[in-house]
Amino acid sequence: MDFASIMLNVIRVSAFLSAAGIVVAASRAAVKGQVKIGGRGVPVRTLSKCSDPVGFWVEIGLYWVLAASMVLVGLASCSHALHWF
Numbered sequence: 140m141d142f143a144s145i146m147l148n149v150i151r152v153s154a155f156l157s158a159a160g161i162v163v164a165a166s167r168a169a170v171k172g173q174v175k176i177g178g179r180g181v182p183v184r185t186l187s188k189c190s191d192p193v194g195f196w197v198e199i200g201l202y203w204v205l206a207a208s209m210v211l212v213g214l215a216s217c218s219h220a221l222h223w224f
Contacts, residue, residue: 150216151213151216151217152213154209154210154212154213154216155209155210155213157209158206158207158209158210158213161202161205161206161209162202162203162206164202165199165202165203165206168198168199168202169199172187172188172189172195173185173186173187173188174186174195174198174199174202176198186198
């Protein structure tokens with residue numbers, strides 16, 4: 140294997156690794172009952188399940204949507220994507 144094919148494989152696997160990281164972060168936030176939102180110029184604040192349950196579960200749902208899209212990007216980079224993607 141040459142260096143270029145190794146780097147292409149690393150790029151393909153990185154989408155799956157980031158999806159796994161997102162799933163771990165979402166699961167940890169759901170268990171703890173707190174999720175941090177904000178960043179990049181927006182102040183980071185903690186959203187608690189007790190104080191705002193609807194907003195909390197919306198944030199957890201957005202984590203899962205992002206993880207699913209990263210899995211689809213990984214499948215597309217490996218040429219195994221669904222026909223509609």
